[in-house]
Amino acid sequence: MLKIEDYILETDVESVLSKLQLALTNGKLSNFRRTSSGISVPCPFHADGHEQHNSCFITDEGIYHCFTCNSAGTFLKFVAGCFGSSEDYAKNWLTSNFPATKEEVVSIGEDIIIPRKQVKILQQPKQKVVDNSPLDGYQSWCPYLGQRKLSRAVCEKFNVKYDPKYRQVIFPCYDNNGNLITMPRRNIDTKVFYLDKDLEKPLYCMHYIKQKNIQQCMIVEGPIDCLTCWTNGVPAIATMGSVTEEQIQKLNKSNINILYLCFDNDDAGRKFAARVKSKLNRRILTIDVNLPKNRKDVNDLTIDEWENLISTYNLPKFDIKTA
Helix, strand or coil, X not given: CXXXXXXXXXXXXXXXXXXXXXXXXXXXXXXXXXXXXXXXXXXXXXXXXXXXXXXXXXXXXXXXXXXXXXXXXXHHHHHHHHHCCCHHHHHHHHHHHCCEEECCEEXXXXXXXXXXXXXXXXXXXXXXXXXXXXXXXXXXXXXXXXXXCCCHHHHHHCCCEEECCCCEEECCEECCCCCEEECCEEECXXXXXXXXXXXXXXXXXHHHHHHCCCCEEEEEXXXXXXXXXXXXXXXXXXXXXXXXXXXXXXXXXXXXXXXXXXXXXXXHHHHHHHHHHHHCCCCCEEEECCCCCCCCCHHHCCHHHHHHHHHHHCCCXXXXXXX
């Protein structure tokens, strides 16, 4: 992934250089190769960009330095030099030729602000049911899921997939009848989360809670947090970020009678919890689950901390392997 001012490009330096080499008509960037210290390239800022021996190096983060003319700077400046044009031109070329997510700050209500880079809204045709077949082409497991301390059994139960092309984990969401309705994604490098713009935001894993008539569960923010709960034997649902009115309505209509609130251990998470408690039907008992001060969310907890949490709050248990 490459940071270009207020954009994150879902590609790497070598892929950009390969495409840039084909796009240039001035003969610059005629040869580049990977070395132990970075990517060796001809410097576009001296010798008219036609060095016989490469004297410029670019790191995987996109920082370049020429050891001959001592030019150095961002990848955007380097690309602009290759075109012999402005950085605005280079930025437009990069964001037009590679998947890009713009970083900006947006309000999501309740005076809660999150970085735009965390959530990207995908504009897709509105639809109630999605064809399951595309999921068959993705991987059922990747090392990243293990690194996040998720079990294979849980990931298989909820049909979690991995798209190696875009390095994204896919979290399929289903309606109460088991029909696929949307496929939120999370990039494992940039942590960008993708949601369908024209679809109502789902409660992740709610279909399974209803299917198994589970009446006590935890509610967390993200799908990885949710899967972490299931991995540790605790049933859970996730709001996919901020809590919407539609999600609260679904909770009020559900069979849940005890809801353990365990949003992120920060001000935003506490506001989410307060919002849920203020809107929930009184028949649903809410219990605040407090994480250790040095833990941001449930995925940060150690096994011992999970055991302590379960014991302290008498959390409900559910064995997904035998369900």
